[in-house]
Amino acid sequence: MMDSQPSLPSSSSSPWPSSPPRGRGGGGGGGGGKRGAAASPLTINFLGRHRMAAAISQLHHQIDVIKEELEQLETLGESSIACRELFSSVESVPDPLLPTTQGPVDMSWERWFRGAHESKSHKRWI
Incomplete structure (x- = not known):
């Protein structure tokens, strides 16, 4: 049967994500005789998948950037020493x-x- 196969959105449907049909009648979904909660997981929203994949890819990129920054910070000396040296040099020379x-x-x-x-x-x- 076709119930195990997800149905593709028709050409007349909107490319934007929409809520599953409620109540009786209307709507596609290929759920056979069953309507409601069982029909909604079978519908694939390709635009939603693309957005999720793009968001995940962006998060992975941000994680990589933060890891690189942490590696650079580990190679630096203590900030308190540098601050003390800067403070003493600025204080000792009047403007x-x-x-x-x-x-x-x-x-x-x-x-x-x-x-x-x-x-x-x-x-x-x-």
């Missing part, structure tokens, strides 16, 4: 464009360069 002074040179400019009110040091950035 030539923003020198610090112990007070305002001109009182009229004071309002533009006020520090935080709770600052412990009274240094001003000019």
Whole structure:
């Protein structure tokens, strides 16, 4: 019998996935005398299969990319050491464009360069 063979969508059917027929009458599916839940697994939706295959392929690609990134991260040194070195080098060399002074040179400019009110040091950035 043809019940074991999945039926192909007809040429007049929509290429988009649709819900299985409900209730009596209408619909294809090749389920013979049985309708409802038994008929829906026999219908093949090729567009749905293609989308699922594309999604799975994309996930495999993302997994491969993440594995490569993990391998690269394993070869790097500890980040805390690099951060400490960077922090100490930045702190030790003052920025030539923003020198610090112990007070305002001109009182009229004071309002533009006020520090935080709770600052412990009274240094001003000019």
